[in-house]
Amino acid sequence: MKLRYPAIGIAGAGVALALLLGFPASWKIAPVPEALAAVSNWQPAPLQKPAMPVQPLTVFAHTVVGLDTAGWMAEPPARPDFDLALLKTALPIETWSGTLSAGETLDSLLSTAGLSAPDRAEVALALAAEFDLRKLKPGYAVEVETSFSGTLRRVVLSVDAGVQIEAVFADEVATRKIVPEPDLVLRAAATTVETSIFVTLASADVPARFAVDLAEMLGGTVDFRRDLKGGERLQLMWREATLGDLVIRQPRLSFAALTVDEALYEIVWPDDNSGNATIFVDGELLRVFAQPVKGARLSSVYGNRRHPVFGDVRMHTGVDFAAPHGTPVYATAPGRISFIGRRGGYGRVVEIAHGSDTMTRYAHLSSVPEALAVGDRVAAGDPIGRVGATGTATGPNLHYEVRVDGRPTDPMSEERLAEAASAAETNPKALARLEDSRAQFSGLLDQDVATAMSERL
Numbered sequence: 001m002k003l004r005y006p007a008i009g010i011a012g013a014g015v016a017l018a019l020l021l022g023f024p025a026s027w028k029i030a031p032v033p034e035a036l037a038a039v040s041n042w043q044p045a046p047l048q049k050p051a052m053p054v055q056p057l058t059v060f061a062h063t064v065v066g067l068d069t070a071g072w073m074a075e076p077p078a079r080p081d082f083d084l085a086l087l088k089t090a091l092p093i094e095t096w097s098g099t100l101s102a103g104e105t106l107d108s109l110l111s112t113a114g115l116s117a118p119d120r121a122e123v124a125l126a127l128a129a130e131f132d133l134r135k136l137k138p139g140y141a142v143e144v145e146t147s148f149s150g151t152l153r154r155v156v157l158s159v160d161a162g163v164q165i166e167a168v169f170a171d172e173v174a175t176r177k178i179v180p181e182p183d184l185v186l187r188a189a190a191t192t193v194e195t196s197i198f199v200t201l202a203s204a205d206v207p208a209r210f211a212v213d214l215a216e217m218l219g220g221t222v223d224f225r226r227d228l229k230g231g232e233r234l235q236l237m238w239r240e241a242t243l244g245d246l247v248i249r250q251p252r253l254s255f256a257a258l259t260v261d262e263a264l265y266e267i268v269w270p271d272d273n274s275g276n277a278t279i280f281v282d283g284e285l286l287r288v289f290a291q292p293v294k295g296a297r298l299s300s301v302y303g304n305r306r307h308p309v310f311g312d313v314r315m316h317t318g319v320d321f322a323a324p325h326g327t328p329v330y331a332t333a334p335g336r337i338s339f340i341g342r343r344g345g346y347g348r349v350v351e352i353a354h355g356s357d358t359m360t361r362y363a364h365l366s367s368v369p370e371a372l373a374v375g376d377r378v379a380a381g382d383p384i385g386r387v388g389a390t391g392t393a394t395g396p397n398l399h400y401e402v403r404v405d406g407r408p409t410d411p412m413s414e415e416r417l418a419e420a421a422s423a424a425e426t427n428p429k430a431l432a433r434l435e436d437s438r439a440q441f442s443g444l445l446d447q448d449v450a451t452a453m454s455e456r457l
């Protein structure tokens with residue numbers, strides 16, 4: 001009988017050989033490293049059991065090579081997984097980086113990077129999904145990653161303000177815009193009013209638009225033209241969103257203090273734009289500046305106007321704030337919910353009673369919080385619904401109305417509401433916010449640089 005190894009690692013053949021050559025039972029095959037065995041033991045197809053005397057084979061198989069005694073041979077081990085993705089990421093990557101110079105095109109830069117014309121076209125197409133390539137500027141950086149074999153893997157275009165456009169080339173091309181998180185920096189300045197607040201701010205290197213914010217807040221309280229004679233002390237603290245040295249958003253006032261004729265006016269703005277700005281005089285709360293929609297555009301004022309739907313001149317009984325559908329609407333003063341429901345042309349309405357004679361009405365709402373019910377107490381700044389266009393409305397807006405003894409009044413000159421809002425804020429919370437702002441301000445000014453306190457947005 002002539003015997004051949006049918007394949008490397010077929011134990012049955014080895015056993016048969018041992019039998020034939022009469023090796024002693026104590027003979028041992030040198031151990032094969034496990035990893036190698038795993039690969040070499042793999043077999044493409046199940047083996048046929050050779051016709052052999054079963055009894056001695058079983059005995060020897062057990063002692064010599066450790067075969068499964070219950071059958072002829074254990075299940076062939078599974079072929080080790082060959083993970084293509086893993087291999088791809090483990091392969092070396094070549095990275096090329098360059099910068100657009102004046103007059104250079106993206107295509108020529110990518111050509112310098114060694115990319116073929118079809119690859120360059122694919123890169124341009126991918127980047128254009130997230131960035132208008134006509135706005136490319138000299139100085140923009142491009143990074144190109146290719147596999148060792150030259151296959152395009154990833155391209156990153158760095159544009160203004162730390163923004164990056166990343167295109168990844170795999171089975172599918174994926175492009176995304178990576179916008180870094182800015183730092184929120186608190187800044188402070190102290191100055192003396194010269195000719196006007198606007199001029200003073202501009203010369204003190206403080207955003208001059210704060211003059212508008214101050215006028216809005218102190219309007220009706222301080223007449224800037226009449227009361228300011230020069231020499232008044234003005235202190236401001238504001239927030240800037242920065243990326244490195246770059247201010248990337250409109251700065252927002254956080255605290256202001258102005259001394260006019262021995263009276264100290266202080267304003268505290270909410271940090272998150274959700275609450276109400278509060279005005280203090282000599283440390284006592286003067287009024288709360290409450291708006292039903294934050295930062296919305298006043299689209300129609302109170303009084304006679306040509307009706308936008310019916311075309312005739314009618315009395316407009318409130319003011320309109322144009323805002324996107326779904327924008328939150330807030331109570332402007334504390335009170336009790338007196339009505340929730342539909343009122344003809346007003347659409348979906350919420351009404352709040354402030355004491356016995358004053359009522360505010362919020363109309364055209366798209367929705368009202370389910371939890372809100374008639375009789376509920378609300379505070380100034382509590383959400384009571386969302387902007388919509390229910391009833392007679394040409395587009396999403398909030399119609400906001402103030403009625404005193406049932407008669408509509410101009411919400412913008414309604415002092416009683418402001419007083420009601422202030423009454424609600426005459427609590428330790430408002431004064432604590434004032435104390436916090438004062439402390440923050442002096443803390444900032446005590447440092448030589450007016451910039452400190454970095455925090456995440």
Ligand SMILES: [Zn+2]
Nearest residue numbers: 318319320399
């Ligand atoms: Zn209206």
